[in-house]
Amino acid sequence: MAKEKVKKQYLNGLERILKIDQMISQGGYPSVEDFARVTEASIPTINRDLRDLRMKFGAEEILQYDRIRKGFYYTQPSFRIPAMLTSEKQIVAAQLMSNLLNLIKNTPVYKKAIEVFNSLSDNIDEDTKLNSKKLSNRILFLGMDPVKIDDxxxxxLEEAMSKNNYIRFKYLNYEKEIVVQPWQLIYSDGMWSLYTYNQMPDVKDNRFYNLPGIHNLEIDKKNTFELPPDFEYTKRAKGNFRRYIGPKLLSCKLKITSEKTLNYIKTYNWAEDQKFETQSDGSTIMTLTTNQEYPLLGWVLSHGMYVQPLEPEWLVNEWGKNVKEMARLMNGV
Structure with a gap:
C-alpha cells in the first residue's frame, strides 16, 4: 500500500519575519541566503519580507546591511518587533482566553484585554483564523454574567492600590463612612469585590465589599499604608468553598452517604488536605481543614441528606439548627 504523501508545512509571512528578526538580533550578520535557507523561502520572498520588516514593523532606519560582513544588523541592538500570534494553535489558545474574558465583561479591564488579543492576530491569514475558530467555538466557559462596574x-481603586493609599466610601445604604486599606480586587461567581483591611475602630479586620455596592469613593492621597507580605487572599484563605476568610482554622469531619454525591465532591479540590476514607457501612468519611466556616455550612446544607457533619461541634450544631428549622417550615409549625 502506497504511503500517504505528507504535505510540507512552510512558514507563513509573519513567521518568516519573526525568524528573520530573531536571526538579526543574535548579531551574526545573517545574509539573504541565510534567511532563505533557514525559512525555506525564495530569495525574492525574503527581499519582500525585509521590505515589510522595514516599512511595517518600525525597522526602516534601524535595519542596515554591512557590506564588509555581507549581512544585516540592527543599529539599535535591543530592537525587536512586537511578539504576535503566528500559528493556528496559538490563535486557538488566544481565542479561548478571549472567551474566558467574557466572564468579566462590563469592567474597564475587559475592553483593554480584548483589544490586545485582537491586535495580536491582525497579521494572520484568514484561512488560519477560520480554522482556529472552528475549534475554539467547540470549547465553552460558563459563568454568571458579571454586574456592570462603574468606570x-x-x-x-487601581490608583489607590498602585500607591497604597487609604480610601473612604459609602457602602450600600449604610450611613457610616468606611475607611479601608484596599488590598486586592477579586472576581468570583460573577461578582467583583474589594478585599480590604478595615480601619474602623470597631472592626480592624479583613472585610470584603462588592464593587456595585460602593459609592462616593475618595482616595486619601495624604496617607499610605504598608502592604503585609502575606496580603494575598489565596495565602490567607484555607478552602475553596466561597470567597471568605474566617478567624480560625477548623478541623472538619463529614459523612457522605451517597455514591453520586461522593463522585461529584471528589471532582473538586475543596481543601488542600482533603481526604476520603471508605467505611464498613458503605459511607465515606471526608476530612479537611478550613477557615471558611459559613461557606462550608452552606455547602454541607446544599447536599441535603447525603452529607452530615460529625466535627467540629460548631458545625454540627449550626447544621442541626438549620435542619430543624427547615423541618418546622415544611410541617407548617
Whole structure:
C-alpha cells in the first residue's frame, strides 16, 4: 500500500519575519541566503519580507546591511518587533482566553484585554483564523454574567492600590463612612469585590465589599499604608468553598452517604488536605481543614441528606439548627 504523501508545512509571512528578526538580533550578520535557507523561502520572498520588516514593523532606519560582513544588523541592538500570534494553535489558545474574558465583561479591564488579543492576530491569514475558530467555538466557559462596574470606581481603586493609599466610601445604604486599606480586587461567581483591611475602630479586620455596592469613593492621597507580605487572599484563605476568610482554622469531619454525591465532591479540590476514607457501612468519611466556616455550612446544607457533619461541634450544631428549622417550615409549625 502506497504511503500517504505528507504535505510540507512552510512558514507563513509573519513567521518568516519573526525568524528573520530573531536571526538579526543574535548579531551574526545573517545574509539573504541565510534567511532563505533557514525559512525555506525564495530569495525574492525574503527581499519582500525585509521590505515589510522595514516599512511595517518600525525597522526602516534601524535595519542596515554591512557590506564588509555581507549581512544585516540592527543599529539599535535591543530592537525587536512586537511578539504576535503566528500559528493556528496559538490563535486557538488566544481565542479561548478571549472567551474566558467574557466572564468579566462590563469592567474597564475587559475592553483593554480584548483589544490586545485582537491586535495580536491582525497579521494572520484568514484561512488560519477560520480554522482556529472552528475549534475554539467547540470549547465553552460558563459563568454568571458579571454586574456592570462603574468606570470611575474602578479607576480610583487601581490608583489607590498602585500607591497604597487609604480610601473612604459609602457602602450600600449604610450611613457610616468606611475607611479601608484596599488590598486586592477579586472576581468570583460573577461578582467583583474589594478585599480590604478595615480601619474602623470597631472592626480592624479583613472585610470584603462588592464593587456595585460602593459609592462616593475618595482616595486619601495624604496617607499610605504598608502592604503585609502575606496580603494575598489565596495565602490567607484555607478552602475553596466561597470567597471568605474566617478567624480560625477548623478541623472538619463529614459523612457522605451517597455514591453520586461522593463522585461529584471528589471532582473538586475543596481543601488542600482533603481526604476520603471508605467505611464498613458503605459511607465515606471526608476530612479537611478550613477557615471558611459559613461557606462550608452552606455547602454541607446544599447536599441535603447525603452529607452530615460529625466535627467540629460548631458545625454540627449550626447544621442541626438549620435542619430543624427547615423541618418546622415544611410541617407548617
Amino acid at each position: 470611575e470606581i474602578w479607576t480610583k
